[in-house]
Amino acid sequence: MAPYIVRRLLGAVVQASVVLVIAFTLVRLTPGDPVTAYLSRVQSEARVSPERIAQIRRDLGLDRPVVVQLGYYVARVLRGDLGISYTQSQPVLDIVRSQLPFTLHLALAALLIELLIGVPLGVYAATRRGSLADYLATTVATAGYSLPRFWIGMVLIMVFAVRFRLFPVIGVGEVGQPLDVLHHLILPAAALGIAGAAYVSRMTRSAMLEVLGEDYIRTARAKGLAARRVLTHHALRNAVIPVVTVVGVSLGRALGGSAVIETLFGRAGIGSLLVEAITQRDYTLVQGTILVFALGVFIVNLAVDLAYAWLNPRIRFT
């Protein structure tokens, strides 16, 4: 397995480089001058001379050809330096490092909600195929998957925060107080996880239906095993393999969706950080954040692939 992991990690480096070049190019193709962002002139309407603007452009290295800028940037990244944020005047790595835990908390909590709702709902629907409960579960799942996360978030806020005052609306809670952090996490994680739960439930249902029709399930039943044991030990373990694929995709999607949810719930995190960075044309911060996002997705995908082998001994890595 070790050579496989090494090969995948090398692949991740190549993929990360491609992402980096794309991010580097795209952010420069977006209309808007980063010097405007550097001086925050959209907000401050600061009066500056053209000489000063030219000086800042030189200081930031933006007067060089784009290819040269890319070369310098890659060299810095290879040294583990993601540059200095134009708008916050701090190392990008420090900023991302300080915000990353908030997004990871959110994405993992959303994933947990997806699994806790999605898997039981899918199993339940599969074991009662064609029943009213199955149709109901299918309808709920389709609705959950179709609704925008932003809308789900607003509804959760209005019901559980404003109406019943069960949860706070904004913020991430007091760092160092796990219960407070959890309290602040539930609504945004639910907003992010409900749509995913619907998808997981659909995948679980179809995988379970396929497995429940297999010969070994019939054999297990013929041996007189309890229905619950057949379901959990024989059917679910095999049905869960395609679901793991979905989990990988879900976690990536949760990372991506964090931008919307973090903005809505006024949460810190790299999602909202990226939105701000793009709005401000903070090139270094955009590039650094996208790179971290990409690495996060690669790691999740690698973990998913490794989980296959653990779940299904027939799978071998070559």
Added chain:
Amino acid sequence: MGRRWQALVVLVVGLVAAWGPGGPTLAQPDPRPALRARLQFARPGGIYDPAQWRYTSDWFVYPNVFNWLVRWKPGPDPRELEPDLAERWTASADGLVYTFTLRRGVQFHKGLGELTAEDVVFSFERQMKDPKKSFYEALANIKAVEAVDRYTVRITLKERDGSFLWTVVSYRPGLIVSRRAVQQLGDAAFARSPVGTGPFEFVELTGRGEVVVRAHDGYFRGKPAVRQITFVHVGDENAAAAALRSGDLHIIWTRGNPEVVRTLRADRAVRTVRVIEYYNLFQVQFGPTFRPVQDVRVRRALAHAIDRRAIAAALPGLDEMAMVMRPPQLFGGTTDVPTYPFDLARARALLREAGYPNGFPLTLMVQKREPETTVAEILAAQWQAAGLNVKIDVMDPTAAFDRREKGTFDVTISATARPGDPHLFFWDVFHSDAAPPYGSNFFRYTDRDVDALIDAGRITVDERRREQIYVALQKKLMTDLPIIPLFYRHYELAYRDPVRAMTPGAFSMFWGETIRVR
């Protein structure tokens, strides 16, 4: 006596001594509430040195941490100046020398000692000497800032400036910092741990993007009514309103979203205060290279084609419609100017006269946010009715800003907020020297008479004479119409228990010292 007994006796004696007269007392919990307030603008700040200022959101925090020599009296309209760090001031007969007498005993936060004239000199000079500081250009007219003695400061100007107290001393460049703190920490660290003399002491900018300030009980105007204020960045207006209603936040500012304002007004637990910013003019701006609008008849036609009632209907009870640039509510404002009421027939006639009987294609550039997009749709429909072929081009604020700077647009809509003295607005938007990047004259409007009136308004010290100059200036401007006034912006201050009252500030100023609690 065994060791345990000895220890017990020492403990009891110690406790008695601690509680006894003259001894140290155990700290009592501060009964004042800690509040959470939304930063007005949808972006977190992060640099709390006024000389390195970047974000409007930071202005929410500054008046709580720092003071000026002279300040705008707290309130929604900056019409009056009042003593701040200077208890009195005088201007020389020629208007070139201002002398300020400082209050005695004003203390900086964090035990950094008493404010002296040296701190004032330092606060100005560090900005005047370094072109990288935010207000280097704004302070170009100052010849010297001197400490006459420990409590007297003299500022000498290069040329007379009737707006000096309003646009420099009591405005953005005029905040006073602790010299000792800046010298000890350096610029970068000071921006994250600023020290002033204000009613609140800066505690921290948290990793969560929140700014925490704590009551400065030695504040020269008295103890603040709240123990701590945490400024929170909430980008979404709906979320901010929901957070206020749920009690997550105690004070918010909101604008431009009628639905949010309606919800807040309907909630009995929430108190709202509507503030019209007469100095914040939302306007139509013209592109410098877009040929049709170079003809004043076309600009007038566009103005006549606007039915402001439709805009008012789309923004119910919010922004105040504007027919003039600066209303009489403000110093130098007037309605005694040419105006352009809705008259479609007149608009069509003017277009014919200008050589556009069949109209012309026009792209209306607009930032993607409210109320800009709604107003753009209404304008587009109204100008279509006048015979123009209008396309709307929606983009994010940074891209729109850069295109305005480069002048690569046909027509756009945007707001210009210049509180206080009229010079700020008129110079920045209409003076020929204020073409970007020096100012906001995006049209690159150039008129010698206008320049002369603006310059005269600045160097005139007599208030009545200044007022006359600004009336004459507005007559000329409303005839030439380099912009079309649409409406004055508004914001809604909303708060809830335990806040009982608060004075809304002009131009994003959060006056923490005016908060009263139950």
